[in-house]
Amino acid sequence: MTPQSLMNTVVEIEAVLSSMRMRADGLAALAPGDHLDLEAQGGSVLTVRLMADGATVATAALAVEDGRLIATIINRGSGTAGQRIDQWKHSKAKTTA
């Protein structure tokens, strides 16, 4: 494979907003209508990891501008802080009688 053809290779990028740790049974019990809420800690901005095949290729700050989600690249790779595990608050869907 020539370098140029390597450069043209297409990879799939995923924008990962957050990672959390859940018990397997809690994960299995997630049902439509349930909510997970994340509060940015100490007023800090939300960040998003751009991942390719499980590896972080860049980290970006997230902002809503004119109704669009804009990611501004902070650093390439995962940075020195590494992956962060966030705490999400789970609330069950409200049932109607």
Add this chain to the structure above:
Amino acid sequence: MSTTTDIAAQSMPIRKYELGRPIIRREPRVALERLHNAIAHVWSDSMAEYLPRGAALEFAGLDFGSFASVTIDDNPCAQAAMFSIGSDPVSGFLIMSGTLAKFVVTNRLGLKSATDDAAASLTRIETAIARETIRTMLMRLRDEYNAAGLGSLANVRECEDLTDSLPFTPDDYLALLGFRMSGLDDEMHVLIGLNGNVVNALSQPRVDGAEGSNHCGAIIDAVAQLPIEVDIVLGSWKVPIEELLRLRPGDRIVLPEGEDAWLAARGIRLRRACLEITQTGARAEILRSAR
């Protein structure tokens, strides 16, 4: 005082079965491996500032062997603590290699040459910091073991001399769980040793109901309590590597709006979700599966 074992340094070779070794079924083995994979992540997150740049503690593997197979080395900086788990005690120990302990301590003290004279003994202050590090690791271990239904850590004590302190005989059969620093030399490692009861503790989690008598159900229960790392993914798109390499700090990208987001574990999509980003955080609503 220091202890190392070969399992922290290399992948597990295939060995002949030795008569007298207990039979370990696949389910509790997998459960133990998953649990300690999660522990490696937790430790790496909590110690990120003090570990070598860009490196993380990774789970190196599970092996079963006698206490006599755990080799003792001479590094005076190695740290060890003993503990028990749960009311039906599983005895265990946690050992941090001298090289890793020295690195973490010097890094925490903000000293420059964290690797110089790695074999020198720790000062009293350095020893206190090393022990505080071990205590922090044990706290994380306690949380993860608790979440997995193994029970809480108790009777924690630090060891001055490992060979004199351990309540194990040379023939005691142990689950040996090795951790190493990703991409670095094998001198930086951590080892957990648990006596064989841990397999029973995992197979028969303490449950209030009568289902504990169902062996298969008990294993399923144990696995159900294991922590799973879940990513919340806004969306995905395809891009040539060339374009990816041009990304620089300050570049701006318009992201998918989150209406077709999902929850994933190790790349496997688990649930669809609708994500709403606000000024103060984010909210994900779980959606009905498309299938």
